[in-house]
Amino acid sequence: MKHVIGWIDRRFPLTAFVKHELTEYPTPRNLSFWWNFGSLAGIVLVIQIITGIFLAMHYKPDASLAFDSVEHIMREVNYGWLIRFMHSTGASAFFAMIFIHMARTLYYGSYRAPRELMWWTGQVLLLLLMATAFMGYLLPWGQMSYWGAQVITSLFGAVPFLGDEMVIWLRGDFTVGNATLTRFFALHYLLPFIIVAAVIIHLVALHAVRSSNPSGINLKDKNNIPFHPYFTVKDLFGISVFFTVYSYFVFFNPNLLIEADNYIPANPMQTPAHIVPEWYFLPFYAILRAVPDLVGGVIAMALSVMIFAAMPYLDRSKIPGGARYRPIFRIMFYLFMLDILVLGYVGAHPPEGFLVPLGQIATFFYFAAFAFLRFFSKWEDKWLFNRGLPAEVQAMLSSEQAQKTDRRHHKKDRRETPGDNHND
Amino acid sequence: MADDENPPIDENRRDFILNTTTSVVAGAGIATACWPFISSMNPSSDVLSKATSEASLKGIEPGEMKTVPWQGKPVFILHRTKKQITSMETSDGGKDPQADAERVQNPDWLVLVGICTHLGCVPARKKEGWFCPCHGSVYDNSGRVLTGPAPRNLELPPYEFVSSEKIIIGKTEKPPIKS
Structure with a gap:
């Protein structure tokens, strides 16, 4: 064995790579369980790709065959029901993991310098995930599949001049049709591999800037511990908890998150009385409906997803990290989460009665949270500095300052280049 | 001209010309090569051939509606009652005002593309017109949008009466008859 590895190592940096990126990769020792969700999202990605490939062996992407081929998988293919329910539950699990992962990033301010690129590659991953999920949802060719695709492709009609074309x-047709189904299948098979590539970029960026941690500053070396065995064990523990919950849904409640109407074959002549997107799109759907204008609604919905990318610019607090040492930021975070739940509730119900103004108010607060973050932060900074910072924050600030000057000296020594962007 | 009289070669200029021509020609080539792929995603000829549909009006009683497919889209054919016609003729609709007379060839028959102009759902028939279940747009018995996010009235397909009991939906040789 040693000989084999030695042979490889002389030709490919295997041992060095594993050591540097895994076994000895320094990881902050104060990570909480909230830091488990990145690896969990990775596991779900693997589940989705494996189950997806096996489903594709039995699925027929043709408008006249698709619905029946899914039922064929469910009834006749050996363990087809299991593979399909793992895939449909996996889609929800993927969004659940990603949403928690994002919420953690927001709460602890992990998007702040120097991790902006982590946040932005994550944003690209979110968009890819949404596109993949949306295209995959058309494939069973049920009523919800069909009308969801019809509505979302119609959104592009809001593009000026070229919209209708x-x-x-x-769609490749005047309405969602066979041509739409076959291309969605092709892209639904392609996109996960692009996601894998984007995940690798996300991880390369992670290993350059290292994990953030609850304190909000980069820890000194003595506060980092090797990834293996401490975090391999912790991630495995998280994975086993995840699989317990996931198995409950797969085996005991697989239809909970599948709309009953999707067991009716697609009918282009009739829209179901009440169409709703999958739960993970509900808040964005509510924002789309809140604006009583097509173009405005589409812009608001696109903005509601993309606005997260602006967080590194919107959050300029002088206090390191996110909510831990910033009470006002913390309150804003919880109100924002509550607002998303309200939007989700509004999105799940028909646009009638008090839900219309409620959706509009919740949409207003959604964007207001981003718009006013800077002003609240400024006021919060002032208040906290006047009140006197807790000793530990003071210590962190000065140690961070010391690290910064230290780094700057190193940089000057090495390259004689002036300026350091870490200041903002 | 003798060779030694040539001005010295301007390397920068040569590089610029070379790089520009290379990138312009290569760019044009790549763009042209992309076209077949982009175009392949547009409707194919068999899809385009579903251009017209025939619909019989026989048996649609006043107040009743029939849905027929045209280009894969639902087309509503509503046989309006006298009461509906008078109430529609006295109003101009809502968000996108238009006279009822401009929307029908024969006031008894209202022919509409049954696709909400907001995001493409099929509105459900109600007594007073249509209600879109997706985002709550409301249309009257002339297919005009009254409230909700839909920007325009329901679209009118080109159609013509071939007899008093039959229409052809879609563009035929003759331009559609205006009443």
């Missing part, structure tokens, strides 16, 4: 081009 673009919608027809995307």
Whole structure:
């Protein structure tokens, strides 16, 4: 064995790579369980790709065959029901993991310098995930599949001048039809591999800037511990908890998150009385409906997803990290989460009665949270500095300052280049 | 001209010309090569051939509606009652005002593309018109949008009466008859 590894190592940096990126990779020792969700999202990605490949062996992407081929998988293919329910539950699990992962990043301010690129590659991953999920949802060719695709492709009609042509081009037909189904299948098979590539970029960026931690500053070396065995064990523990919950849904409640209407074959002549997207799109759907104008609604919905990318610019507090040492930020975070739940509730119900103004108010607060973050932060900074910072924050600030000057000296020594962007 | 009289070669200029021509020609080539792929995603000829549909009006009683497919889209054919016609003729609709007379060839028959102009759902028939279940747009018995997020009235397909009991939906040789 040693000989084999030695042979490889002379030709490929195997041992060095494993050591540097895994076994000895320094990881903050104060990570909480909230830091488990990145690896959990990775596990779900693997589940989705494996189950997806096996489903594709039995699925037929044709408008006249698709619905029946899914039922064929469910009834006749050996363990087809298991593979399909793992895949459909996996889609929800993926969003659940990603949403928690994002919420952790927001709460602890992990998007702040120097981790902006982590946050932005994550944003790209979110968009890819949404696109993949949306295209995959058309494949069973049920009523919800069909009308969901019809509504979302119609959104592109809001593009000025080219809108109508673009919608027809995307669908390959005047309405969602066979051409739409076959191309969605092709792209639904392709995108996960692009996601894998994007995840690798996300991880390369992670290993350059290292994990953030609850304190909000980069820890000194003595506060880092090797990834293996401490975090391999912790991640494995998280994975086993995840699989327990996941198995409950797969085996005991697989239809909980599948709309009953999706067991009715797609009918282009009739929209179901009440169409709803999958739960993970509900808040964005509520924002779309809150604006009583097509173009405005589409812009608001696109912005509601993309606005997260602006967080590194919107959050300029002088206090390191996120909510831990910033009470006002913490309150804003919880109100924002509550607001998303309200939007989700509004999105799940028909647009009638008090839900219409409620959705509009919740949409207003959603964007207001981003718009006013800077002003609240400024006021919070002032208040906290006047009140006197807790000793530990003071210590962190000065140690961070010391690390910064230290780094700057190193940099100057090495390259004689002035300026350091870490200041903002 | 003798060779030694040539001005000295301007390397920068040469590089610029070379790089520009290379990138312009290569860019044009790549763009052209992309076109077949982009175009392949547009509706194919068999999809385009579903251009017209025939619909019989026989047996649609006043107040009743029939849905027929045209280009894969639902088309509503509503046989309006006298009461509906008078109430529609006295109003101009809501968000996208238009006279009822401009929307029908024969006031008894209202022919509409049954696709909400907001995001493409099929509105459900109600007594007073249509209600879109997706985002709550409301249309009257002339297919005009009254409230909700839909920006325009329901679209009118091109159609013509071939007899008093039959229409052809879609563009035929003759331009559609205006009443």
